[in-house]
Amino acid sequence: MQMLEWWARLSPTETPGNTTRAEWARRAFVWLALAFSACVVFQVFLLGLQLFGAVGSDAELHRNFAYLYGWLLPVMLIAGRIGHVSPPTMALTGLALVLYAVQTILPAFTKQLPVLGPLHAINALVLFALGLWLAQRVNSRPHADAGERV
């Protein structure tokens, strides 16, 4: 219950005083989304290092780095809430969070179901594209994306 109240307080009705805060939050949202996509690219570079034998054959680097940048997505949700981004953008950010969670658990199931392996690779592409799209969506129309609240 307290969590819900805290979530509601994050996005108060806009007044001249907190409009600047909303703008900063939208700007932060864009940078966080870009950082997320950059992390996905670095993540597959770490996979490449392992695949092509630059760092041995263990996927430990690739695996461990995956847990380092997952926090960006919940922070994006908070920034989106403060920045009054539109409900579809918030829904897409939520979808990215769900896909990220799925991405981290998929490799565990590929031993029993190797068919899930391609999904891990394709899901990485989707996450990368979602990050770029969310950044572009909020950046290209900062006011229009603020939804009906502005």
Place this chain on the structure above:
Amino acid sequence: MRQLMRQVLAVLAWGFLVGIFVQVALAGIGLFGVSTMSYHEEFGYWLPLFPMAMLVIVWPAHVGRRTSLAVLALTLMTIVQTMLPYFRDSVPAVAALHPPNAMLIFGLTIFVVRWTTDLVRQPQATPASSSPAEHVEALPTD
């Protein structure tokens, strides 16, 4: 003729996007042991044909500088992509750029798909005085 070329360009861009998905799925199939990497390797040599064909069409399609440069970049990146694994033994760190380069190709392809699709959707009638580049600049960015 110009509109037809633009339609062909858009179809090729969409085809290339689908091809990237298939290629990444084939990589996943190879990595997780469902099959060998040979399908990924074989298909990888066919995939650059898409941006190469697009590069031939951008001029008659009059798509403007932005899309032309993006298609040129896509062609170069795709050719480099096929060469990167050959550095496996000499410079493995360079070969490791193969997966992130695939991501960048994918990202750029999304933009090219969008721009070429927008070009097909826009009204045919254009003022005779406006250059193709000016016309493309007038497109909405979102």
